[in-house]
Amino acid sequence: MPEAPMLEIRGLVKSFGGVKASNNVSLSVPEGRITSLIGPNGAGKTTLFALITGFHRPDAGTVTFLGEDITGLAPEDIARRGMVRTFQIVQPFAGQTVRENIAVGAHLHIRSRAGALQKAEAVATQVGLGDRLDQDAASLTVAGRKRLEVARALATDPKLILFDEVLAGLNPSEIRDVIPVIRGVREAGVTILLIEHVMQAVMSLSEYTWVLNQGELIAEGAPADVVNDPLVVEAYLGKGMAERIAKREARHA
Amino acid sequence: MPDLAILIPSVLNGLTTGALYALVALGLTLIYGVLHIINFAHGALLMIGLYAVYFLNVQFGVDPYVALLIVPPLMFALGYALQRGIITRAGHGRDENILLVTLGLSIVIENLSLFVFKSDTRVIDTPYSFEVVEILGAYLPLPKVVAFAGAFVTAGILWALMAKTDLGKAIRALAKERKGAKLVGINTEHVYAMSFGLGIACLGVAACLLLPSYYVSPQVGHGFVLIAFTIVVLGGMGSFVGALIGGLIIGVVEALGGLFLGESLGQIGIFAIFILVLIFRPTGLLGHKV
Amino acid sequence: MRQLAVLGLVFALIGLAPFVIASEFWLNLVIMTLYAALLGQAWNILGGFGGQFSFGHAAYFGTGAYTVAVLQVQLGVNPWLGLVAGGLMAVAVAAIIGFSTFRYGLRGSYFALVTLAFAEVLRILSNSVDFTGAGVGILIPLDQGAANFQFASKQGFFWVIWLMTLAAFAVVWWIGNSRFGAQLMAVRDNEDAARALGVSAFRVKMGAIMLSGLFSGLAGVFYAQYFLYLDPYIAYGPAISVESLLVPIIGGMGTLFGPLLGAVGLHLISELTRELIGDLPGVSLVLYGILLVVMVLFMPRGLAGLFNRLRPKATTKPAATGGHHA
Numbered sequence: 001m002p003e004a005p006m007l008e009i010r011g012l013v014k015s016f017g018g019v020k021a022s023n024n025v026s027l028s029v030p031e032g033r034i035t036s037l038i039g040p041n042g043a044g045k046t047t048l049f050a051l052i053t054g055f056h057r058p059d060a061g062t063v064t065f066l067g068e069d070i071t072g073l074a075p076e077d078i079a080r081r082g083m084v085r086t087f088q089i090v091q092p093f094a095g096q097t098v099r100e101n102i103a104v105g106a107h108l109h110i111r112s113r114a115g116a117l118q119k120a121e122a123v124a125t126q127v128g129l130g131d132r133l134d135q136d137a138a139s140l141t142v143a144g145r146k147r148l149e150v151a152r153a154l155a156t157d158p159k160l161i162l163f164d165e166v167l168a169g170l171n172p173s174e175i176r177d178v179i180p181v182i183r184g185v186r187e188a189g190v191t192i193l194l195i196e197h198v199m200q201a202v203m204s205l206s207e208y209t210w211v212l213n214q215g216e217l218i219a220e221g222a223p224a225d226v227v228n229d230p231l232v233v234e235a236y237l238g239k240g241m242a243e244r245i246a247k248r249e250a251r252h253a
Numbered sequence: 254m255p256d257l258a259i260l261i262p263s264v265l266n267g268l269t270t271g272a273l274y275a276l277v278a279l280g281l282t283l284i285y286g287v288l289h290i291i292n293f294a295h296g297a298l299l300m301i302g303l304y305a306v307y308f309l310n311v312q313f314g315v316d317p318y319v320a321l322l323i324v325p326p327l328m329f330a331l332g333y334a335l336q337r338g339i340i341t342r343a344g345h346g347r348d349e350n351i352l353l354v355t356l357g358l359s360i361v362i363e364n365l366s367l368f369v370f371k372s373d374t375r376v377i378d379t380p381y382s383f384e385v386v387e388i389l390g391a392y393l394p395l396p397k398v399v400a401f402a403g404a405f406v407t408a409g410i411l412w413a414l415m416a417k418t419d420l421g422k423a424i425r426a427l428a429k430e431r432k433g434a435k436l437v438g439i440n441t442e443h444v445y446a447m448s449f450g451l452g453i454a455c456l457g458v459a460a461c462l463l464l465p466s467y468y469v470s471p472q473v474g475h476g477f478v479l480i481a482f483t484i485v486v487l488g489g490m491g492s493f494v495g496a497l498i499g500g501l502i503i504g505v506v507e508a509l510g511g512l513f514l515g516e517s518l519g520q521i522g523i524f525a526i527f528i529l530v531l532i533f534r535p536t537g538l539l540g541h542k543v
Numbered sequence: 544m545r546q547l548a549v550l551g552l553v554f555a556l557i558g559l560a561p562f563v564i565a566s567e568f569w570l571n572l573v574i575m576t577l578y579a580a581l582l583g584q585a586w587n588i589l590g591g592f593g594g595q596f597s598f599g600h601a602a603y604f605g606t607g608a609y610t611v612a613v614l615q616v617q618l619g620v621n622p623w624l625g626l627v628a629g630g631l632m633a634v635a636v637a638a639i640i641g642f643s644t645f646r647y648g649l650r651g652s653y654f655a656l657v658t659l660a661f662a663e664v665l666r667i668l669s670n671s672v673d674f675t676g677a678g679v680g681i682l683i684p685l686d687q688g689a690a691n692f693q694f695a696s697k698q699g700f701f702w703v704i705w706l707m708t709l710a711a712f713a714v715v716w717w718i719g720n721s722r723f724g725a726q727l728m729a730v731r732d733n734e735d736a737a738r739a740l741g742v743s744a745f746r747v748k749m750g751a752i753m754l755s756g757l758f759s760g761l762a763g764v765f766y767a768q769y770f771l772y773l774d775p776y777i778a779y780g781p782a783i784s785v786e787s788l789l790v791p792i793i794g795g796m797g798t799l800f801g802p803l804l805g806a807v808g809l810h811l812i813s814e815l816t817r818e819l820i821g822d823l824p825g826v827s828l829v830l831y832g833i834l835l836v837v838m839v840l841f842m843p844r845g846l847a848g849l850f851n852r853l854r855p856k857a858t859t860k861p862a863a864t865g866g867h868h869a
Contacts, residue, residue, distance in 0.1 A: 053739065079741035087739070093732035095797070104729040107722045108741035116722065156740055291652045343839050349596045352652050353792070353839045356598070360785065360832030368823060479663060482656055517671045524660045524667075531657050532647045 006031040006160055006191050007083065012051055012061035021047040022058070023215040029160070029193050034186050036194040036202050036223070039212035040236050045195045046088060048212065049162050053085045054078045066159070079108065082159035086152075086166055088195075090145040092137035098124060099133040101148055105155030119155055126188075127151045127181050143174040150181060160191045167198045179205060199227075211235065262391030263508045269397040271504015272404035273463055277477050278484035278496045279408055280455030286491025287428040287448040289348065290340065293355035295481055296474025297362035298453055302328055302460030303469035304370065310377045310464075317379065317461045318399075325457035332453025337446040359474070366471040374470040382465055396465035403462045404500070407455065408493050414451075415493075424448050428491070483527040546799060547716055553803070554709050561698045570697045574769075576806045577704045578762060582783070583790025583802030584711040585758035590788065591796030592718055593751040594731030598655040599662030600759050600787040602640065603633040605778030607760030608767040609669060611692075612681045617674055622692035626764050633760020634753050636665075641752035645745050650734075659784070666779035680774030683767065692768045700769055707765060711758045715799050727751055728797075759787065782828075789831055792838050795847025804846040809834075 005028035014022040021044045029035055037045050050056045052063050054075040063071045065083055084105075093101050102120035103113075110116045124130050127147045132140065137148060146166055153161050166182070167175050179201060186192055196202045202209060203223050211219040211226055213235040219226050226232055230242030277299060284292050305324050309315040315323070335358070343354035384395040415421035423444050426434045435441050467473075484503055488495025503523055510519030560573045582604070590596050610632045611625035620628070640661050644654055669675040676682075687693045694700050718724035729737035730744045738744055767773055777783075786809075794805025812834070813827055820826055842848065 055735070055739075074743075075735075075738040076741050076743045079739060084741070085739050087736060091733040091736055093729050093736070095732060096728060100725065104725050104737065104742065105740045107725055111722055113720050113722060113725070116725070152736075152740060291656065339836065339840070343836075348652050349655060350839050350843070352596070352598075352655055353788075354836050356785070357832045357835030357839065360835065361829050362832075364826070364828040364832065368826060368829065479656075479660060515671070517667055521664055521667050524664045527660050528643070528657055528664075531649060531653050532643055 005029060006066060007052070007193070008062075008064040009048075009052065010062050010064075012048070012063070013059045014047060014051055014056060015059060020215050022051060025061070025212070025215070025217050027210050027217065027220070029191065030208075031191050032186075032189070033208065034182070034192045034194065034206045036196055036206035036209040037212060038196060038199075038202055038209055038226075042214075043212040043235075044215040045212050046164055047215075049085055049164055049195065053083065053162065079156060079158075082157075083162070084153045084156050084158045084160075085162040086149040086164050088164045088168065090142075090149045092140065092145055092148055094136075094138040096137055097134050098129055098137050098140070098148060098151075101137045102129075102151045102155045105152040108156040120151075123151045123155045126154065126184065128177070142169050143178070146170065146178060147181065150178075150185065154185060154188075154190070158190055160193065161185065163192060163194045163196075165195050165197060167196060167201050175201065203227075258390065259512070261389055262393075263512050264505055265388060265391045265393060266397075267505035267508025268501055269393060269401045269504070270508065271501040272401040272497075273397070273459065273500075274477070274480050274484055274503055275497045275500025276400070276404040276407060276459040276462065277456065278481040278488070278500055279404075279411060279493060280452035280459070281481045281485050282452075282488065282491060282493060282496040283411065283455065284449055284452035285485055287424055288336075288445055290351050290355070290449070291348070291482070292449075292452070293352055293478065294335075294359040294362060295456070296476070296478035297359040297366075298328070298331070298474070299456045299460060299463075299477055300366060300469065300471065300474040301331070301362065302457045303464055303467075303473060304366070305457075306460050306464045307375055307377060307469050310379075317377065317464050321458060321461045324461055325454040328457030328460075329450040329454035331450075333446045333450035335453075336449035337442065340449070341442065341445065359478075363471055363474065370471055372471060374468045374473075376468045377464055379465050394466050396462075400462040400466065403458065404497065407458050408497050411451075411455070411493055420444075420447060479527065480523055483523055483530070486527060486530050546719070550712055550716055550799065553800075554705070554712070558705060561701050567697050570701060572810065574697060574701050574704055576810050577701075577708045578765060578769075579786065579790055579806035579809060580803045581704065581708045581711055581758060581762045581765075582787045583794065583805050584708070584715055585755050585762065586787040587791040587796060587798075587802050588715060588718065588758070589751045589755035591791050591798070591801065592715070592724065592731065593727050593748060593755075595650070595748060595752070596655045596788070597658040597752075597755075597784075598788070599658035599660070599784055600755075601779045601781070601783040602658065602662040602665050603637055603756035603759035604763035604766070604783045604787075605662075605665060605669070605773075605775075606636045607633040607763030608773050608778050609675055609681070609763075610760075611764045612683055612767045612773050613674055615683055616681055621690070622764075622768060623690075626692065626761070629764040629767075630757055630760050633756045633763065636760075637752045637756025638749065640756075641749045645748045645752075662779050662784060666775045669779060670775040676774070678775065680772060680777070683771040683773075685771065693771075700765075703768075704765055707758070707761050711761075712799065712803075714754060714758075719799060723747065723750060731797075785831060785835075789835055791845070793834060793845055795845030798845070798847040801845055801847045808846055 007029040010026045012022050012025045025048060037048065039045055051058050054073050057072050062069055065081060070078055070081065093104065099117060099120045102123055103116040106116040106119040110119060121133060124133055127150050129144065129147050129151060132144065140148060150166060167178060170178065175198060182192065182205060194206060206223060209220065209223045209226050210217055211232050218231050218235060219229045233242040233245065281292060281295050284290050302324055305327065306317050306320045309320050309323065310317060340351060340354055343350050381395050385392040386395055386398045415425060423439050426439060427441060427444050431441065480503060484496055484499040487502065488499030506522050506526065507519055510522035561570060564570050564573070586597065586600050607629035610629040611622055614620035614625040614628055615622050640658060644657055649657060670678050685693065687695045689699060718727065726737065726742040726747045729742055730747050734744050790805035790809060791802050793808050794803065795801030812830065816826065816830055838845065
């Protein structure tokens, strides 16, 4: 990839008890693109996010963001440097309104309360929550909560957002509505790395993808190519499946 | 440095006291290990048990060791009712709420007792209250030695219960995986209440073994609450063996602390341990679950 | 902004008390209600807004009280200076407890228990050490005069507690309308999500516990000067810790006016029971215990929550249950 990498991960290793959740993972996230991380359940994708954003300390390896070694820094310090993440299971700040929720993100760089609330309003409109600003965040639908998650992260004026399954739990029409929001984030100049299971989103949004299986990187490339990689097929469908599929296709050809 | 003639009796006394503490903590360990409830009313409930043993003795002439057949079952029922009737409704999703409710219960129980029994301390008289046993040159009160043995026996019974009976298996399943337990048909509310009841029954046992060498007053529970918590934390939040060992350690620390620092300051050692363990090693010395 | 106006109005009205109330008995009632509101609001900062339930708030109260008392009695320091010292010492104790617990991520019930243990340690220490008078306690000699922080009539005391409580409420208003407050409440509601958005949970909790300790400490200073007697049980015992948390629980944790509602509610109920049942030992505490259980079970949002439900909300349906919003 020609551009300078925004985020560079080298040789990340992490074990929990006896299980290696991340085994020597290395990748470079380029600036200004939407890239993705895919893999079957339990592959270690969320763990990788946690390692990158400071929620866990890696046993070995480095994380470099914008040229600075941020391995082992606390999550809040990493967020301050411009990399934020969302969570798979969305937990809004219950007991506060949508506006107040987003304002927490805005406060990262804005001291004044009025300023943060104003920014929150702008960001809410950007993601399509403008009509629900004064609603209690806890009463949002799942789709609304996902937008809130995006809005909170966006309000911090990040350079890189890591979206952890932001489309999980949405029905097809909701997915169709959220995809342009994500594209809008990129158009606003923010680099995006997605963890996603929803393949349609991966194909239509991301230009490059990495495939994780059992903690290891097994393939990378443009989504259309990667999806046909036999190793990737086997990771999702089981050993020998790639061969069997190829044979069946040969028969039907 | 005091010589062995003073040290040994102090340590031995500490061990017997520690066993009593462990007995109190065993119930809390079960309640915490299964229900993840930090039962603040533990001391107040111990006090109720003590009063029960006291009145059985003073009004009906029942020997405290015979009361072992009466008080624990009664305490079990009380515990079951409390859990099913009050505590289980407090959750609302935060475990501090349960702490608040058990705090409230402890306040109600203690102050009602204060109102009913006034603040006098009372002791009972048994034929063996003043018998002593000689061990390693130290003279230990017989009731305390009996209590020491009782703590181990109780822990053994609890262990057998958890390992060998159906109820025990249900309790362990519930402790590990609540939803799964529900799915296989375990009546979770009932099992929770049984666990709480068992934990309080342990207090009944503790009360029977404790009264001969101690006293009862409305505030007696106070002293035991934080100590019991310290033991549970030290022993690993859900391990009976841990609670036993933790109790013995705390008993010895208190005895030695009292020896070197004087009665009141000695207690600080216990709290210091509590704070340090929670901060630095919250899984305790043995750190595993029931 | 409207909240600030209401706050000003409420305190202005309360400020009329010494001009309107002739009887010392009733003025004392208002004073004790403000004092309870101060205790409650202090706890509310850390517990209601910060989500960290402290069971040992007496640690800060007692430190403020003992500081002003000891400085006065042992070293002849003027109690007004003692007030400042008391506040600072309470903040220092809060910083120590906060650092020990938050630095290592202690939360929830464990945090509550550790705060209790700290309060007990202080109680034992003050019980064993001579300069605090050990078990006997400290008696502050009667020496009335404004310069001595002892007032012949209750009016002087009223103004002191009124100012302290107003300050506490003003700070809480600020918390509800500032970056610090927004970050604190975010940490309360979801610490991980807050950190992912750049909030330093540790710093924010430390700020909360120190503010909380400050106001508890000031309440302690007031107590010492008002009652002129302290002992380890009064200063560091469970009664203060329980009252500190009961008031906001009754009134509504995490709200501005909750502690005031709770203080009033608690006093009303106490007076009522005294009328109906008489002044019996332990009865008021039994009441406190029952109230605690009942509130947690049935009204986790407190009295303020009741008012919120009565007032029609601007937009959609009220927030789902689940969780003490607090």
